[in-house]
Structures are given as C-alpha cells and as structure tokens.
Amino acid sequence: MQRILITGAAGGVGTLLRPRLARPGRVLRLLDVVETTPGPGEEGVTGSVNDLDAMTAACHDVDAIIHLGGQSRENTIDDVLELNVAGTYTVLEAARRAGVGKVVLASSNHAVGFHSRDEVPEGGLPADASPRPDTLYGLSKVGIEAAGRLFADRYGLAVIAVRIGSWFETPPGVRGLATWLSPDDGARLMEACIATDAPGFRLIWGISRNTRRWFSLAEGEAIGYDPKDDAEAFAGELITGGEPDFLADPELNRAGGGWCEVELGLPMT
Template identity: 40%
Template sequence: MTEFNTPPFDNILITGAAGALGSVLRESLRPYARTLTLSDRASLGERRDNEVHFERDLADRDAVFEMMKGVDVVIHLGGAPRENTFQVILDSNIVGSYNIFEAARQCGVKRVVYASSVHAIGFYECTQTIDANVPQRPDSLYGLSKTFVENLSRYYFDKFGLESVCVRIGSCFPKPVDRRMLATWLSYEDFSRLCIRTLMTPSVGHMIVYGNSDNSANFWDNTEAGYLGYRPQDSADTFAAEVYANTPSPDPRHPAVKYQGGSFAADGHFEDPKAN
C-alpha cells in the first residue's frame, strides 16, 4: 500500500462509487487524499474515517454542485453502466456528465478522469489495431453517450483549460470469461494503477487512453498511456487456457466476434420491440 507523509490531494471525488470499479478505487485511492468524497444513487454503505458520502442522482444539478465544493480532482465513473433507453442514457450519462464538468469548472477543480469505454469505438473490426486518435464509432446508445462525454471533456479543456483523461475501459472484471476478453481485459489492479497515474501525472491536457492489461491479444495501440507512466502488470494470457477450454470456437463473421464492441455491436436498437 502506498504511504505518504502528506496525501497529495485534499479531496478526490469518485462518482459511481458504489459500483464494482468505484469500490476498487475506494480502497486504492484512500492514501492519496485527506478526504474521499463518494457519490452514487445506490447506498454507499458504512462511512469510513476520511469519507464523505452523497447518495445523489447526477442529473440533479444542485446536488452535483453541492458535492463538488472543495474537490481537487474527479474520477467520474457514474452513470448507466450498460445499454438502455435513450431517456435513461440521456439523464444518467449525458446530463449527469454535463453537470459534473460544469460544476468542476465553476468550483475550480483541476482535473476530471472519465470512465469512457470500448463501446465508443465498438464498430472497428477486431482485425484492426487502432490508436486513441481514430474517429469514434459507437456501437450503442451507451457507446454514443461515451463519445459525447469524450467530446465534452475536449470542449472543457479547449475553452476553459479543465484537464481531463478519458479512459476507454475494455473489460474490467476479476478475470476474462470469453475469447474477446483475452484482448480487452483490464484487471482491477491495473485499473487502479492506471487511475493513479491519471491523477499523479503533473500535466495531462486532454487525453484519451485505453484501459487494458498486458494482453498478448490486443486491439489497441496504447502509446498515449505511456506518457502517464502506466505499465500494466497483469495479463489475460494467464487465463487463456481456461477460456479456450470453456468457450466454443466462434464464428468470425458474427458481429459479436467481428467487432471490438462484441455483443453491443451485435444487438439491435435497444428501443425496438423485442421478439418473443
């Protein structure tokens, strides 16, 4: 565990702190701030010594401004975590993220780290290797919301100088469970390492990086992350034999196999009537 004589930050805000990734950062970022401000619509459980809790909806502008006071940096994980209706995506991911960036600007926050997603570029084929500068190709309404916030963060940097790092997370789970994840997997430990580097790097401007571990199979040229000093230490290769033994050989022509977004790219429009 990292120890500091004095924590480098007075106050770190983590939105979506009750979720799996928020819970990971709740532990790993504890030494980095005198105060961890945690936000989620769900219960955050027992409050620990250096924590402040806000059980709020990010679409509530006044609530977001209230919890942003005194914050140095934000790790913005909050929002709808998967595909949904446009109204849910609009309120949770688009309006909520606008409130985060506008409150950050007005409250003098130095940096926002945003949990973007592979689904912002999900319609690139798995045979392609892409970097962080390719045009966005969202595979869903969820992915579309991620592209919006990536562009929102660019706007806030260009116009107001609010620094940001957008992390296009691949598949962040305890271990990979299918063949696609052998390329997209990001371990919880590497997720923490990457987030810590997004906070501790002195100057980031506006960046987009990919969030994955040191996997032999890989869709992404993640050169940009090297600037942050991110060096993944885990690899999906450890689980490759298990994954291959437990999953059938896929049809490479199926959209879920062909495209980097997997099942999100293969699914129909969420709001269309579902077949019985």
C-alpha cells in the first residue's frame, strides 16, 4: 500500500489535488491545521508543519510527501519565514527522521518574479533560473528551495521543488494564459514527481502546455511530466479590446506580474 502525505491538504490546491490522486492501493494522509474530513482511501491528521513531533508522527509509514502547507500570500517577514522556511525545514527534518525518501515542495514563480519574458532564451525560462524574488513571500520560497537542496545534498533525500505558476480551475486573467497550471495537469505533475526515481535535488516549472508560456517544460518532461491542457482555450473570454502587448505591459512581461510592485510585508487581498 502506497501512502502519500499531503500537507496543507485543506487549502485550495490540496482540495483540487485530492480526488485526482486517489488510486486503488494508495492512501492519502491529509495534514492541516484545520480538521479535514477524510474520504475513502484517505486519513486525516490535524497538526502544524511547525510542530516537529507531530510532523514526524505524520510521516510514519509514508512513501512520499507533497508539501503544500504554509503562507500562500505576501505577509510580514516573521510570518513568511516561520510558516514557509521554518515550516519546510520541519517537514524535511521529519521526513529524514521517519525515513521518507522523497519530498515535493511547493515553490512559486514569485521566487523568480523579476525575470522578464523579453530576456528569456529559446526554449523558455529555465526551471533553475537564478532567484529574483518579487516579495517577502517570494523570498521565503527561495528559502524553501535552499532547504530542499540542503537536505538532498546532506542527507540524500530526493527533493523536487516545483515553481508553481497559477494553479487554479481556470486561468486567473490574461497573465494566466502563460502561467496556468490546470487541476488535471497539476495532478499529472505530482504523479510524475512521485513516480520518478531521479535522485538529488531538482527544480521544475509547474505550468500547463500553454501556447503563450515562456517557461521551460524540459525539466518536468525529464521526469515524465506530460501536460495536456492549454490556457489558450480561455483566451477568447480573457482578452477583450485587442491583443495585449505582452512585452510592454509589466504585469504580463514579468514572472511575478503585479507582485513586483506591491508594498513589501502587507497582506495581499
């Protein structure tokens, strides 16, 4: 019986992912700070990613971890460091103690938010492009990636950090035509991460096969990710009043979009 631990399982992404990862012979162990109601093939655990004892217990008999828990928006430095960086350290340390060999980390396009489309090489912005965080939240995602590399290099964990674009039911606006990760492709991506036997640390992009993407899919394809969906199906309803200038509009030209201009440390609505 394969057991997958999902942290932050009650959140938006976790809710999209759970039914799509359900399989015969697989148990999804759902961890969140709020109580979850497990369905068939699921186990519920109430706990915090900052509680090492609780996390270590939650990792018992687990084959892989999908770490989604933490702060998902811009906030104060104390908040994003505690929930994202310290929380991710705790998850990785718990995995090490419990003998879990593989951890998938939810990073973000905001770790590289100031990279722009007009500087991208042929083939798209590499998944391992150098950090250029656009916010304190983005800074914390850089810290998450660094923690993953530490545990891969020092302890031999297989760690895949996914720089997620826009993981929603439908693309959130025109920018989403490039950054969208459909719910079904998100599940395909997690399945590829779980199944691969690639060792060490990897960075990959979490996006669909969007016509207007400017992010590389090569690193994900190297571990078996084959996205099927394309945000272009929504272009007709998202683009009104003429074709936007994707290079001249900073919202569309930067990986982080409008996040590059928000005031640091203020929660975003």
